[in-house]
Amino acid sequence: MYEVIKEINLKTIVENFKNIQNYVGNVDVIPVIKADAYGHGAIEVAQSLISYVKSYFAVAFTQEAIELRKNNIKNNILILSRSGFDDVEDLYNYNLTPVVHDFFVLQSIIDFSKSKKCRLPIHLKFNTGMNRLGFNKSDLNHIIELYKKNKDFIDIVGVMSHFSSSESDVRITSKQIDEFEDIVNTIKSSDLDVRYYHIANSGGLLNYKNAYFNAVRAGISLYGYYPKKIEDNPINIKPAMSIKSFIISKRIVNKGEGISYGPSFIADKDMQIAIVAFGYADGLFRCMSNKFNAIVNDKICKSVGTICMDMFAIDVSDVEARVGDEVIIMGESKNCKIDADDLARFASTINYEILTNIGKSLRTKKVYI
Numbered sequence: 216m217y218e219v220i221k222e223i224n225l226k227t228i229v230e231n232f233k234n235i236q237n238y239v240g241n242v243d244v245i246p247v248i249k250a251d252a253y254g255h256g257a258i259e260v261a262q263s264l265i266s267y268v269k270s271y272f273a274v275a276f277t278q279e280a281i282e283l284r285k286n287n288i289k290n291n292i293l294i295l296s297r298s299g300f301d302d303v304e305d306l307y308n309y310n311l312t313p314v315v316h317d318f319f320v321l322q323s324i325i326d327f328s329k330s331k332k333c334r335l336p337i338h339l340k341f342n343t344g345m346n347r348l349g350f351n352k353s354d355l356n357h358i359i360e361l362y363k364k365n366k367d368f369i370d371i372v373g374v375m376s377h378f379s380s381s382e383s384d385v386r387i388t389s390k391q392i393d394e395f396e397d398i399v400n401t402i403k404s405s406d407l408d409v410r411y412y413h414i415a416n417s418g419g420l421l422n423y424k425n426a427y428f429n430a431v432r433a434g435i436s437l438y439g440y441y442p443k444k445i446e447d448n449p450i451n452i453k454p455a456m457s458i459k460s461f462i463i464s465k466r467i468v469n470k471g472e473g474i475s476y477g478p479s480f481i482a483d484k485d486m487q488i489a490i491v492a493f494g495y496a497d498g499l500f501r502c503m504s505n506k507f508n509a510i511v512n513d514k515i516c517k518s519v520g521t522i523c524m525d526m527f528a529i530d531v532s533d534v535e536a537r538v539g540d541e542v543i544i545m546g547e548s549k550n551c552k553i554d555a556d557d558l559a560r561f562a563s564t565i566n567y568e569i570l571t572n573i574g575k576s577l578r579t580k581k582v583y584i
Contacts, residue, residue: 217539219460219492220582221574222546223255225263227455228437232267234451235433239420242427244268245413247434248283249275249295253567254574255438255456256581258286265290270411273432277302277311284309293338293373296348303327307335312372316340316348321361321369328368338373338411343394344387345379352398359405373411373430374402381418381426382442388419392426399428418442421450440566444556454554457546458498458573462511462538463526464490474528475520480505482519486532489516491542494525498573499544500562507561510543510551511536545573 236244246268252260261272261283268290274280276297283292291312298306298313299320306313307327315321315337328335339358342349350358362371376395380387395414402409412428417436419426435442439454468488474480491509495501504521509529516529516536529542545553555566562569573579 217461217492218580219497219578220458220580221254222457222459222582222584223259224455224457224584225259226584227439227453228255228260229263229267231437231439231450231452231455232264232433235420235431235436236267238450239424239427239431243270243411243430245271245273245293245430245432246437247273247295247432248437249273249279249434250571251574253435253438253570254572255570256583257283258288259581259583260437261288261290262286270430271312277305277313280311281305281309284311299324303335307331307333312336312338314338314340314375316350318350318354318357321358325361325365325368328365334368334370336370336372338375339371341374341376341395341398343376343391343398343414345377345391347377349376352394352401355398355401359402359407362407371407371409373413374399374409375412376414378414378416378419378426381416381422383418388423388426392423395426395428416442435567435570438570440555440570442565442567444566454546456555456570456574458493458544458579459546460491460493460542460544462489462531462536462540462542463492465531465536465538466490473520475504475523477521480520486519486530487536488519488528489531489536489540489542490526490528491544492526493542493544493579494523494527496524497576497579498569499527499558500564500572502563503558503561507558508553510546510548510553511540513548513550515551515553545569 248257251257271291271293273293280292294313340349411430413430415426415431420431439452468482514534520528555569558569559566
């Protein structure tokens with residue numbers, strides 16, 4: 216069958232989780248499955264990991280968590296950023312745990328809990344240098360006092376922060392760890408019964424064992440990538456997603472003729488090109504035109520011409536290729552490999568954006584193996 220597919224290996228994701236857990240040792244690994252599990256399918260990924268997760272799944276906002284609940288995911292779910300505004304009743308109804316990062320949200324949760332005569336679990340987020348979300352360390356005394364007055368209505372289950380540069384800057388990251396450690400020590404000396412402390416993301420769990428505390432968050436590493444491309448593979452993780460399409464047309468282009476819009480490519484010799492069913496509406500970036508490669512019959516083929524909404528062209532002059540042949544856009548054959556790091560380099564972006572951009576396309580069928 217001629218299809219454009221995202222092939223996702225759930226066994227690989229499970230093995231990645233196990234290898235991450237083995238790497239960090241006796242701390243809880245929180246799998247981050249926001250943005251539809253970085254394009255891999257949040258429901259399917261959660262279902263594959265249910266029996267391995269000790270603490271939480273983590274998502275970005277409340278609707279993502281509700282979708283998991285509606286698909287019978289009963290594990291604890293941590294909502295990392297967009298919650299606690301007009302959705303507190305959903306947090307209560309679906310037994311969800313929000314990350315609270317400012318006093319407006321904290322007070323709205325306290326007020327709701329009082330009205331329901333209930334006690335809602337929360338994690339507190341502190342800004343240690345990212346300067347995006349989070350209470351400041353100077354807010355601690357006020358938070359502790361607020362908790363003492365309202366401890367029948369809020370349960371501070373966890374305290375967290377987030378690294379800005381754990382894959383690239385030792386000085387900044389070490390400063391953040393020190394700041395977070397001060398916060399943790401202050402909280403431990405109060406009467407708050409906090410069970411989870413976490414700051415390490417994928418870069419943090421890879422590079423800073425002193426940042427583990429008692430939980431880490433595995434995002435991009437769960438799907439087989441490091442935040443920054445490295446030559447070795449210390450955690451032994453593997454990419455879980457492949458993108459496959461097929462040749463829909465093949466033609467000869469004569470020397471001096473252009474290919475696709477612009478044209479941005481002029482043939483410097485007579486050549487054979489193949490047109491592949493995949494374009495920027497499927498997750499490629501137009502800026503990758505004439506830069507990236509694809510695999511046809513175990514050979515690397517260079518893209519030629521401007522990427523279109525629905526298709527792109529490749530040079531198959533030196534390849535035995537026919538209409539209908541499979542084209543690997545991301546993945547591997549016997550002797551060739553193209554991954555999200557490679558595509559990111561051609562798009563001047565990061566592997567996160569490649570995975571989520573390709574993953575969100577509704578025009579590409581997900582196939583789980």
